């Protein structure tokens with residue numbers, strides 16, 4: 658089984674990225690050949706500072722390693738170290754119906770948030786399909802927001818197979834039901850671009866501040882509260898044990914505890930939960946060349962697979 662996923666280097670990683678994608682990706686690395694990449698080509702649709710793109714790309718790789726990616730098992734690489742993927746994106750674009758892309762939620766969302774509608778942003782799902790298909794991927798661990806992109810990938814694979822004969826496998830999304838959409842401090846989907854993120858590797862003061870600014874209703878301390886609609890409770894249940902979660906639920910329902918206290922409790926748990934990752938990050942940072950070495954090794958392996966698949970594709974479509 659081949660497992661593949663990508664993450665954009667558009668800024669610091671947040672706990673939505675961690676629970677939606679990185680934790681499942683780390684869990685899957687023992688189940689087959691895992692390939693994970695830093696999607697720098699994708700980030701170009703929104704990030705126009707070259708130094709920042711380079712720095713963010715290394716940082717995302719570092720953070721992913723700190724979060725448990727085992728470079729002896731999984732392949733970690735930079736998107737742009739496999740430029741063949743842009744060739745495949747071109748080939749896929751020649752069979753992609755406009756309507757399929759016009760229906761893409763993420764494009765519509767980005768426009769609604771005022772991003773300029775460049776062609777790259779519009780055709781992003783085609784590049785993402787190429788990312789997946791070029792490694793003969795079986796399983797793609799992602800958060801729910803990426804589900805439609807995997808459906809588009811499957812549609813494009815089917816189109817290619819119908820047109821040129823069996824070239825591509827059809828990948829399956831792997832979306833964790835309990836963490837498919839992690840809420841941010843305003844209760845909407847956590848996202849850097851909404852400014853509602855809690856970063857994994859921010860300092861203690863910063864994380865505390867973010868947690869303490871989680872939006873709540875204005876119920877009094879004594880009032881019973883609804884855990885099901887509470888961002889505090891939802892985040893707490895991601896990082897606390899079963900017993901601790903049950904205990905917090907009871908205290909919500911019973912009343913008598915204010916949101917401020919629940920937030921403090923959430924902060925303590927979150928900080929503790931990510932402590933081993935922070936420690937590992939410090940250790941990795943001591944070896945100046947570690948991240949670059951991992952990425953170089955990753956690029957080599959990713960290229961081996963991509964070259965094989967591209968040979969097949971070029972032959973099938975008549976380029977060789």
Ligand code: AMP
Nearest residue numbers: 665673674677678799800837838839847
């Ligand atoms: P991105 O930062 O958009 O590149 O996202 C990287 C991965 O994290 C993708 O698989 C997303 O689906 C996942 N992800 C991002 N935000 C969330 C969230 N709030 N809840 C669950 N998964 C998320």
Ligand code: TRP
Nearest residue numbers: 661662663664665696785788789
């Ligand atoms: N589009 C994904 C995101 O924004 C990142 C991504 C790019 C990806 N290519 C991919 C994820 C291929 C899975 C597979 O989160």
